[in-house]
Amino acid sequence: MILADCHNHTSFSSDSIAPMESMIERAVSLGLKTICITDHMDYLFPKQYDMSFVFDVDTYFDKLDECRMRYGNTIEILSGIELGLRNEPDIRPLCVDYYHELAGKYPFDQLIGSTHVLEYIDPYYPEYWHTHSETEGLRAYFESILENIRHYDMFQVYGHLDYLVRYLPGKTKDYPYSDYLDIIDEAFRLLIAEGRGIELNTAGYKYGLAYAHPRPELLVRYKELGGELLTIGSDGHAPEQLAYDFARARELLLSLGYRYYTVYRKCKPEFQPL
Ligand SMILES: [Zn+2]
Numbered sequence: 180m181i182l183a184d185c186h187n188h189t190s191f192s193s194d195s196i197a198p199m200e201s202m203i204e205r206a207v208s209l210g211l212k213t214i215c216i217t218d219h220m221d222y223l224f225p226k227q228y229d230m231s232f233v234f235d236v237d238t239y240f241d242k243l244d245e246c247r248m249r250y251g252n253t254i255e256i257l258s259g260i261e262l263g264l265r266n267e268p269d270i271r272p273l274c275v276d277y278y279h280e281l282a283g284k285y286p287f288d289q290l291i292g293s294t295h296v297l298e299y300i301d302p303y304y305p306e307y308w309h310t311h312s313e314t315e316g317l318r319a320y321f322e323s324i325l326e327n328i329r330h331y332d333m334f335q336v337y338g339h340l341d342y343l344v345r346y347l348p349g350k351t352k353d354y355p356y357s358d359y360l361d362i363i364d365e366a367f368r369l370l371i372a373e374g375r376g377i378e379l380n381t382a383g384y385k386y387g388l389a390y391a392h393p394r395p396e397l398l399v400r401y402k403e404l405g406g407e408l409l410t411i412g413s414d415g416h417a418p419e420q421l422a423y424d425f426a427r428a429r430e431l432l433l434s435l436g437y438r439y440y441t442v443y444r445k446c447k448p449e450f451q452p453l
């Protein structure tokens with residue numbers, strides 16, 4: 180059974196209105212043993228969107244402590260953060276410094292690194308595909324992941340690999356992953372060599388895709404290359420999204436030969452049976 184949901188958002192993220200208590204209460208009611216709250220920190224998010232994905236980390240830890248006092252006997256509450264990694268040459272050094280400072284200052288259990296912005300554009304918006312063909316857009320996305328792994332060393336888990344597929348302009352929402360395996364393999368090799376991992380992010384199911392992120396073929400590839408560190412997260416932004424399709428995720432992982440998933444405590448991986 181998957182008893183830990185390691186990627187979740189609360190009202191500390193600008194795209195969620197869920198109080199931390201409501202997420203935790205839902206996790207308890209689902210019988211989860213562990214929840215890791217990983218709110219968005221996208222430093223220097225492009226100004227044209229008029230949105231801010233940063234939060235006050237001191238207030239976050241105050242709230243987390245309050246919730247641990249209240250619910251700590253029934254569920255393990257881990258502290259986390261989802262860092263928006265940027266690869267633009269003028270932005271990257273500023274993000275690296277800022278995220279280093281955060282990682283050094285606060286006692287996070289898990290730091291997720293994710294790509295949310297490419298070339299100053301959030302590919303959630305169609306404008307990304309006005310300037311990129313599907314092939315170019317996907318290649319630039321996977322290349323940025325590889326570069327981010329090379330330049331950011333403060334995160335343990337790369338978030339939702341291949342989530343860009345959700346925003347492809349075509350209806351199929353599929354992509355020829357093997358065209359990008361040269362880059363993806365390199366990214367996996369680097370993460371594995373450094374003792375870092377990836378996550379299985381079930382939000383793909385929530386968006387109606389045939390697979391979670393990353394797609395099964397990439398989970399197979401990761402394992403073939405020696406990858407063992409795999410957390411599982413719903414990327415829930417509301418209580419009803421918690422542990423989304425975890426039974427399906429478990430079946431998939433077992434069918435691919437996985438026997439364990441990973442939970443990070445104090446930034447150290449621990450294996451739990453599936
Ligand atoms: Zn994300």
Ligand SMILES: [Zn+2]
Binds near residue numbers: 186187188
């Ligand atoms: Zn997220």
